[in-house]
Amino acid sequence: MAPLTIAPATPQDTSEISALLARAYAGLEQFYPVEILKPVMPLFATCNHKLVASGRYFVLREDxxxxxxxxxxxxxxxxxxxxxxxxxxxxxxVDPKAGGRGFGRDLLEAVEADAVQNGMTELEAFANVPAVPFYLALGYTRLGSRTELISGQYEFDGVDLRKRL
Structure with missing residues (x-):
């Protein structure tokens, strides 16, 4: 097994993060109509520099x-x-070519540990439809479905979840 590392993202990671997000979210085409995805995909597939700068955004690397x-x-x-x-x-x-290998779980466990170290007692997620089983398997509770207004203008259906840490 190749060595795994999980570390806070750096500004140097942003292009790799965006490329991974584009690959990961491309699979949403099976669950959402193209007219919904077309305007939001550039937003979903772009690294959020503010999150990276916060020190609370992580990258899991394999080799x-x-x-x-x-x-x-x-x-x-x-x-x-x-x-x-x-x-x-x-x-x-998660890179779709690496799905099912526990990388998402490993990453989310690191995220949760960091949240606890920073005083959080629970985490919420707004998940796209195919991600819901992943969060449920990790102990999150489904709060309900809702439509999120992405960038104040694009409606996107998902599910709210919460986990007590």
Missing amino acids: GAVRAVGGWSEDAPGTASYAPARGHIRHVG
């Missing part, structure tokens, strides 16, 4: 290759909404 990415923030995505001790999972993606 140097980026296989999974993701992180957390205290504020809810797209808002300034804040609840004490509640963090929010952000921009998770």
Whole structure:
């Protein structure tokens, strides 16, 4: 087995992160109509520099290759909404060629550990439809379905989940 590392992302990782996110989210075409995905894919497949700068966005590498990415923030995505001790999972993606090998689980465990070290007692996620079983398998509870307004203009259906840490 090749060596795995999980570390905070750096500005030098942004192009690799964006490339992985593009590959990871390309699979959404099986679950959402093209008219929904076309405007949001450039947003989904672009590294969030603010998350990287926060030190709370992580890269999992296998033998140097980026296989999974993701992180957390205290504020809810797209808002300034804040609840004490509640963090929010952000921009998770796993290389589809590496799916089923536990990289997503390993990455999310590191994200959760970092959130706990920073005083969080629970994490919430707004997951796309195919990601819901992944979060449920890791102990997240389904709160309900909703439509998120991406960038204030694009409706995207997903599921809210929460986990007590």
